[in-house]
Amino acid sequence: MPNHFNFELLAQDGQARAGVFHTPHGDIPTPIFAPVGTKANVKGLTPAQLHDLESQLILANTYHLYLRPGDELIAKMGGLHTFMNWEKPILTDSGGFQVFSLGEINTIDDDGVTFQSHIDGSSHRFTPERAIQIQENLGADIIMAFDECAEPYDRAYNEKAMGRTHAWAKRCQAAQTRPDQALFGIVQGGIFPDLRAQSAEFIASLDFPGNAIGGLSVGETKGEMKEMLNVVNAILPANKPRYLMGVGTPEDIISGILRGVDIFDCVHPTRLARHKAAFTPSGRMNVAKAVYADDPNPIVEGCACYTCQNFSRAYIRHLINQNESLYGTLLSIHNLHTLLQLARDLREAIIDGRVGQYVGRLGDW
Amino acid sequence: MPNHFNFELLAQDGQARAGVFHTPHGDIPTPIFAPVGTKANVKGLTPAQLHDLESQLILANTYHLYLRPGDELIAKMGGLHTFMNWEKPILTDSGGFQVFSLGEINTIDDDGVTFQSHIDGSSHRFTPERAIQIQENLGADIIMAFDECAEPYDRAYNEKAMGRTHAWAKRCQAAQTRPDQALFGIVQGGIFPDLRAQSAEFIASLDFPGNAIGGLSVGETKGEMKEMLNVVNAILPANKPRYLMGVGTPEDIISGILRGVDIFDCVHPTRLARHKAAFTPSGRMNVAKAVYADDPNPIVEGCACYTCQNFSRAYIRHLINQNESLYGTLLSIHNLHTLLQLARDLREAIIDGRVGQYVGRLGDW
Numbered sequence: 001m002p003n004h005f006n007f008e009l010l011a012q013d014g015q016a017r018a019g020v021f022h023t024p025h026g027d028i029p030t031p032i033f034a035p036v037g038t039k040a041n042v043k044g045l046t047p048a049q050l051h052d053l054e055s056q057l058i059l060a061n062t063y064h065l066y067l068r069p070g071d072e073l074i075a076k077m078g079g080l081h082t083f084m085n086w087e088k089p090i091l092t093d094s095g096g097f098q099v100f101s102l103g104e105i106n107t108i109d110d111d112g113v114t115f116q117s118h119i120d121g122s123s124h125r126f127t128p129e130r131a132i133q134i135q136e137n138l139g140a141d142i143i144m145a146f147d148e149c150a151e152p153y154d155r156a157y158n159e160k161a162m163g164r165t166h167a168w169a170k171r172c173q174a175a176q177t178r179p180d181q182a183l184f185g186i187v188q189g190g191i192f193p194d195l196r197a198q199s200a201e202f203i204a205s206l207d208f209p210g211n212a213i214g215g216l217s218v219g220e221t222k223g224e225m226k227e228m229l230n231v232v233n234a235i236l237p238a239n240k241p242r243y244l245m246g247v248g249t250p251e252d253i254i255s256g257i258l259r260g261v262d263i264f265d266c267v268h269p270t271r272l273a274r275h276k277a278a279f280t281p282s283g284r285m286n287v288a289k290a291v292y293a294d295d296p297n298p299i300v301e302g303c304a305c306y307t308c309q310n311f312s313r314a315y316i317r318h319l320i321n322q323n324e325s326l327y328g329t330l331l332s333i334h335n336l337h338t339l340l341q342l343a344r345d346l347r348e349a350i351i352d353g354r355v356g357q358y359v360g361r362l363g364d365w
Numbered sequence: 366m367p368n369h370f371n372f373e374l375l376a377q378d379g380q381a382r383a384g385v386f387h388t389p390h391g392d393i394p395t396p397i398f399a400p401v402g403t404k405a406n407v408k409g410l411t412p413a414q415l416h417d418l419e420s421q422l423i424l425a426n427t428y429h430l431y432l433r434p435g436d437e438l439i440a441k442m443g444g445l446h447t448f449m450n451w452e453k454p455i456l457t458d459s460g461g462f463q464v465f466s467l468g469e470i471n472t473i474d475d476d477g478v479t480f481q482s483h484i485d486g487s488s489h490r491f492t493p494e495r496a497i498q499i500q501e502n503l504g505a506d507i508i509m510a511f512d513e514c515a516e517p518y519d520r521a522y523n524e525k526a527m528g529r530t531h532a533w534a535k536r537c538q539a540a541q542t543r544p545d546q547a548l549f550g551i552v553q554g555g556i557f558p559d560l561r562a563q564s565a566e567f568i569a570s571l572d573f574p575g576n577a578i579g580g581l582s583v584g585e586t587k588g589e590m591k592e593m594l595n596v597v598n599a600i601l602p603a604n605k606p607r608y609l610m611g612v613g614t615p616e617d618i619i620s621g622i623l624r625g626v627d628i629f630d631c632v633h634p635t636r637l638a639r640h641k642a643a644f645t646p647s648g649r650m651n652v653a654k655a656v657y658a659d660d661p662n663p664i665v666e667g668c669a670c671y672t673c674q675n676f677s678r679a680y681i682r683h684l685i686n687q688n689e690s691l692y693g694t695l696l697s698i699h700n701l702h703t704l705l706q707l708a709r710d711l712r713e714a715i716i717d718g719r720v721g722q723y724v725g726r727l728g729d730w
Contacts, residue, residue: 039683039684039687041684041689044690046414046671046694048417048671052413069658073659076659077661293434294441314434318404318405318433318448319406321433322433324406325693326406326409326411328690329409330411
């Protein structure tokens with residue numbers, strides 16, 4: 001594969017890194033949080049609103065888009081960038097996580113997985129080769145190897161799933177035909193340090209342009225997540241971006257960045273918004289509460305987002321109360337801004353060598 | 366009432382007029398279409414998106430806001446402009462139309478109306494004085510007299526309702542205390558030319574800063590609507606804006622402008638959007654249709670709206686199919702743009718004296 005992708009490490013402060021990942025659709029400054037557009041749209045937001053938020057990387061889900069409207073249709077429409085009108089970088093997952101969490105599994109064998117669609121029960125088969133083919137049809141800048149994500153505490157299953165994940169990673173690499181997509185390998189191994197180390201070493205040996213850490217934020221403790229990040233990031237090469245999949249609370253992002261993670265994604269901020277809640281420095285705020293009915297303050301005093309600059313808690317609570325979809329849009333803007341800005345602030349702190357000072361204010365990490 | 370409002374007539378072509386209505390929150394170029402934000406938001410759109418559409422006047426509904434969150438709460442939050450973050454002109458209706466169409470009426474007498482809320486059955490009473498008090502709490506730039514809208518074909522009822530509407534118009538005028546709101550009177554009279562003429566003469570005699578035409582687009586034929594507009598606008602003074610309430614199809618707007626109407630409002634464009642349909646030059650397009658699944662074209666070729674400039678029919682149909690709320694936002698943007706631009710185009714044509722040429726292309730009006 002010719003290397004169209006290049007990760008430039010600009011600064012390091014402790015384990016925290018600031019860099020730039022160059023892609024055909026633009027530079028991705030890291031660390032970065034990627035909003036999730038499961039079905040080729042970030043729920044309730046236009047691409048113009050995502051531009052206003054200075055989003056640079058968006059994630060879309062291969063499993064969902066494969067089922068509806070179909071990867072071939074999207075290819076025919078010019079690929080995901082054109083289809084969803086997002087000309088900046090896009091990342092697609094491999095579909096693996098959703099197959100295992102949403103689909104009804106019929107068979108898992110060393111070749112692949114046969115499953116039934118959660119929409120209509122129709123039968124489908126994903127193999128590493130098929131997952132790459134679908135992602136090549138979708139056309140994202142960063143694509144993911146097909147992996148098996150196991151329940152984190154089951155050692156025997158994790159050993160087996162890790163073995164498959166490794167074999168599948170090599171097959172994904174062999175199957176890739178497009179030079180304009182960066183294929184990332186995925187480290188698995190549950191909450192077992194030795195498995196995680198083994199997996200990180202194997203995945204690192206395949207020399208992907210970037211490496212991901214899967215199977216975290218799936219039920220393990222915060223302490224276990226941190227331990228796994230310490231183990232894995234000590235092994236993954238420093239000159240490739242590291243992507244912690246499915247992580248999206250402010251605390252977990254800080255904790256990940258401090259341990260050398262560069263890329264994060266999660267549905268959490270937009271899902272939280274649809275559930276009427278907002279990130280605040282003192283935790284989640286349930287904006288539906290009656291106490292906010294006549295509160296003229298913004299969600300977070302001093303927050304620079306469009307929502308906090310222009311609307312009161314009283315107004316957003318009124319929209320929630322009246323079930324006006326605009327509340328989801330306004331809270332999504334605030335929640336996404338919070339994570340995007342957090343990553344930008346930390347990036348600046350890393351470059352300025354004041355990460356300790358920045359996070360010191362925030363408590364124990 | 367000191368006159369803070371001034372209507373400047375810039376040009377006339379046939380009966381069609383171009384002007385500017387000056388208000389404390391900015392100038393309203395006429396003819397104009399006003400998007401409806403029933404519950405203090407235009408469904409699915411942020412004020413920023415309405416600014417992008419170059420909306421200049423927004424309507425909000427007194428009946429809904431009185432019930433939830435309450436006009437006193439909105440007053441406490443600084444009024445409707447601050448509450449919904451719309452610093453340009455706002456118009457509120459009097460609540461009359463919704464009381465008669467949504468509420469369950471207990472009694473109508475010459476003093477006012479007692480009705481039950483459509484939300485929780487609670488009992489409320491609107492009088493002309495109360496409707497003004499509520500609208501003064503809301504704080505819009507243009508407020509409306511409390512009127513009774515009758516079934517268009519019942520002559521006896523229309524005579525009675527018109528009599529009340531006239532008496533109530535005088536009481537509204539007497540009840541008004543805020544000098545920074547323009548109170549418009551409303552002409553009624555069903556589909557009866559003599560009643561309409563009588564009503565227009567009476568309302569004109571009260572010298573409101575603007576006059577509205579109510580009780581149309583409620584079941585009468587297009588021919589009857591046009592006839593009523595001809596009768597009424599021949600009587601209403603030329604130096605005051607004329608507002609045709611609740612009208613919002615491209616055809617009716619053209620037809621109204623050609624008969625001397627200056628202001629229009631309607632939920633139609635945004636409601637149509639939520640029902641998955643778009644205005645096109647050849648009629649309504651149901652974008653959910655399977656034929657659009659792989660159609661790479663915009664809704665309307667050459668349309669300058671954000672939606673048509675950036676998204677295909679295939680993408681919008683995918684969003685509809687997946688029930689992603691973004692389709693409502695994108696179709697609302699297109700439908701609102703269509704009516705806003707239509708009014709702007711006609712305004713330019715009026716100023717340039719080429720209305721005949723402009724509408725000649727479009728058929729018989």
